[in-house]
Amino acid sequence: xxxxxxxxxxxxxxxxxxxxxxxxxxxxxxxxxxxxxxxxxxxxxxxxxxxxxxxxxxxxxxxxxxxxxxxxxxxxxxxxxxxxxxxxxxxxxxxxxxxxxxxxxxxxxxxxxxxxxxxxxxxxxxxxxxxxxxxxxxxxxxxxxxxxxxxxxxxxxxxxxxxxxxxxxxxxxxxxxxxxxxxxxxxxxxxxxxxxxxxxxxxxxxxxxxxxxxxxxxxxxxxxxxxxxxxxxxxxxxxxxxxxxxxxxxxxxxxxxxxxxxxxxxxxxxxxxxxxxxxxxxxxxxxxxxxxx
Ligand SMILES: [Fe+2]
Numbered sequence: 043x044x045x046x047x048x049x050x051x052x053x054x055x056x057x058x059x060x061x062x063x064x065x066x067x068x069x070x071x072x073x074x075x076x077x078x079x080x081x082x083x084x085x086x087x088x089x090x091x092x093x094x095x096x097x098x099x100x101x102x103x104x105x106x107x108x109x110x111x112x113x114x115x116x117x118x119x120x121x122x123x124x125x126x127x128x129x130x131x132x133x134x135x136x137x138x139x140x141x142x143x144x145x146x147x148x149x150x151x152x153x154x155x156x157x158x159x160x161x162x163x164x165x166x167x168x169x170x171x172x173x174x175x176x177x178x179x180x181x182x183x184x185x186x187x188x189x190x191x192x193x194x195x196x197x198x199x200x201x202x203x204x205x206x207x208x209x210x211x212x213x214x215x216x217x218x219x220x221x222x223x224x225x226x227x228x229x230x231x232x233x234x235x236x237x238x239x240x241x242x243x244x245x246x247x248x249x250x251x252x253x254x255x256x257x258x259x260x261x262x263x264x265x266x267x268x269x270x271x272x273x274x275x276x277x278x279x280x281x282x283x284x285x286x287x288x289x290x291x292x293x294x295x296x297x298x299x300x301x302x303x304x305x306x307x308x309x310x311x312x313x314x315x316x317x318x319x320x321x322x323x324x325x326x327x328x329x330x331x332x333x334x335x
Contacts, residue, residue, distance in 0.1 A: 055273040057088045061291035063194045066092035070142045073100050073110050082113050088205035090250050094192050094302040104139050111177055111326045118173055118327035143322035160312040163260035163282055164305045168237040173305050182322040187315030189292040192308050195254040198259035198283035210243045215257055216264045226264040245333045247306050254307040
C-alpha cells in the first residue's frame with residue numbers, strides 16, 4: 043500500500059441558504075486554487091439566487107481575491123492596467139485592492155470606512171456604471187458587533203403598495219457619495235466635486251431580470267423632477283425598508299470569510315462595534331454593466 047497522501051482536492055460544493063431574505067454559505071471551495079468552470083458557474087448561480095454568498099475558511103492572498111473577481115466578471119480597478127501594476131509592485135494593484143479597517147500605522151489610517159455604524163447603501167450607486175459586486179475577505183474581526191446587515195431590494199420593491207410602484211416606476215433619483223458625511227447628504231453644498239449620478243429608482247437586474255428598489259438613505263439625495271418636500275416624503279416612505287427586518291439578515295464576520303454581495307439587488311449597512319478592537323476586511327470589486335429599468 044502506498045503511503046502517499048492524495049493531493050488536496052476541492053470537495054463537492056454545498057450551498058446552504060442563510061435566511062428567508064437571502065444569503066447563502068458555500069463550502070467545498072478552495073479559493074487559493076483556480077476555480078473550475080463548473081465551480082465558477084455554481085458560485086455565479088448561487089450569487090444570483092441569494093444576492094450574497096459567503097465562502098468560509100479561506101486562506102487567500104490579494105492575487106487569489108483578484109483571480110476570484112476576474113472569474114466573477116472582472117476586477118474593477120481605479121488605476122493602472124494589470125501589466126503595469128505587476129511591474130511596479132503597486133501594493134493596491136492599481137486601486138483594485140482596498141482595506142476596510144480601523145487600524146492605523148504610524149498614526150495614519152491603513153484603509154478607510156474604519157469606525158462605527160454605516161447606514162444602508164449600495165456600493166457604487168453614485169457611479170454611471172455601478173459595481174456589480176463587492177467582495178470582502180475577513181482578516182481581523184471584532185468579538186462583538188461590526189456585522190454587515192443586508193436588505194433584499196427585490197423584496198423591498200415587491201412589498202410596496204401597487205400605487206407606489208406605479209408612482210415610482212418612471213422616476214429617477216440623484217445619488218451622491220459624500221465621504222464627509224455618515225448621514226443624509228447636504229444638498230445645499232456644491233456637488234460638482236463629489237461623486238454623483240442619476241439612476242432610476244427601480245432597476246431591472248441585468249442578470250436575473252427581476253425588479254429591485256434602487257435607493258438608499260446614505261446615498262440617495264433627491265428624487266428628480268418633483269418638489270423637494272415631495273421628494274423628502276417619498277424617500278422617507280421608500281426608506282421604510284430599513285425598518286423591515288423581514289427583508290434583512292445579518293452576516294457575522296469570521297476570519298477567513300470571503301463574502302460577495304450583489305450591488306444591484308442588495309443594500310448593506312454596518313452595525314456599530316467596539317472602537318478599541320481591530321477590524322480589517324480586504325475589499326475588491328467586480329465590474330458592472332449599465333443599469334436601467
Ligand atoms: Fe459598502
